[in-house]
Amino acid sequence: QVQLVQSGTEVKKPGASVTVSCKASGYTFTSFFIHWVRQAPGQGLEWMAIINPSSRSITYAQKLQGRVTMTRDTSTSTVYMELSSLRSEDTAVYYCARGSGSSGGEMDVWGKGTTVTVSS
Amino acid sequence: QSVLTQPPSASGTPGQRVAISCSGSSSNIGSNTVNWYQQLPGTAPKLVIYSNNQRPSGVPDRFSGSKSGTSASLAISGLQSEDEADYYCAAWDDSLNGWVFGGGAKLTVL
Numbered sequence: 551q552v553q554l555v556q557s558g559t560e561v562k563k564p565g566a567s568v569t570v571s572c573k574a575s576g577y578t579f580t581s582f583f584i585h586w587v588r589q590a591p592g593q594g595l596e597w598m599a600i601i602n603p604s605s606r607s608i609t610y611a612q613k614l615q616g617r618v619t620m621t622r623d624t625s626t627s628t629v630y631m632e633l634s635s636l637r638s639e640d641t642a643v644y645y646c647a648r649g650s651g652s653s654g655g656e657m658d659v660w661g662k663g664t665t666v667t668v669s670s
Numbered sequence: 671q672s673v674l675t676q677p678p679s680a681s682g683t684p685g686q687r688v689a690i691s692c693s694g695s696s697s698n699i700g701s702n703t704v705n706w707y708q709q710l711p712g713t714a715p716k717l718v719i720y721s722n723n724q725r726p727s728g729v730p731d732r733f734s735g736s737k738s739g740t741s742a743s744l745a746i747s748g749l750q751s752e753d754e755a756d757y758y759c760a761a762w763d764d765s766l767n768g769w770v771f772g773g774g775a776k777l778t779v780l
Contacts, residue, residue: 585769587715594672595707595715595758597769611768645714651721655762655769656705658726660714 552576554584554646554661561667567634570664572646579627580604583649585657586620586631588642596642600649601629636668673698674759674772681778687747690775692759694740698770702762704742706735709756709774718757719744746777754779 557571572584586598599610601620608620619632633640644664647657675693682688692704706719717726719735722742732748742761746753759772 587771594756594774595709595760595771597760597771600769609768612766647715653762655703655760656717656720657707657715657760658717658720660716663714 552648552659554648554659556644556646556661556664559665559667561669562636564637564668564670566636566668567632568636568666569630569632570644570646570666572629572631572661574627574629574648577648579624583654584620584622584629585647585649585654586618587645587647587657589645589663590639590642593642598644599631600654602654603629633666636666638668640666641668642666672773673763673766673770674761676757676759676772676775678773679776679778681780682749683780684749684751686749687745688749688777689743689745690757690759690777692742692744692772694742694761694770696740697765698740698761698763699737699742700740701764704735704737705760706733706742706744707758707760708753709758711755715758749779751779753777 555573585600601608603622622629646661648659650656650658703721707715708718709715722737723735756774763770
């Protein structure tokens with residue numbers, strides 16, 4: 551079945567970086583986009599970035615430009631999201647989601663989420 | 671403050687019809703399609719409406735979507751207790767060059 555499996559919980563100190571992985575299975579990895587979306591405790595959803603695994607084309611949210619980096623490994627069907635210069639406001643659950651449709655905007659399959667806590 | 675505006679809450683009794691609005695601008699809803707997501711407590715979001723009014727397979731036909739101008743709406747008819755969740759609208763924003771979400775609406779089934 552189609553699924554996205556994310557890496558485990560992370561606890562980081564302010565100023566550090568974190569990398570979260572998202573391994574796709576059950577479909578052709580290069581045929582669909584992958585998004586990253588985060589959700590701070592008790593808050594709504596915030597879109598972070600999208601990658602086209604086939605072309606490696608990436609778009610980042612303006613708010614996170616310069617701090618977030620997405621990469622992909624087609625040999626393992628895995629997408630990575632690195633967030634640097636962490637601050638307490640980055641504490642959130644980070645989700646990866648498969649993007650379908652002509653623009654990749656239909657997030658039709660989601661990972662279970664990775665909790666990232668930033669605390670001194 | 672979210673780019674797309676949703677009411678923070680909505681409610682209804684079992685069997686009723688409820689609608690959740692999503693207001694945007696010409697750079698997002700006015701020129702792009704809208705998707706809706708359902709998030710049950712403690713779980714990842716789930717796509718329930720795409721391209722304004724299309725239902726993914728497996729989503730009951732009790733769920734419907736519409737769009738007019740710079741606003742969109744999600745309607746749920748024959749309300750059931752398992753519909754109690756947070757609902758988010760989303761669209762591409764041409765000015766921000768990225769996807770934007772509404773702040774979410776918490777649906778309570780009384």
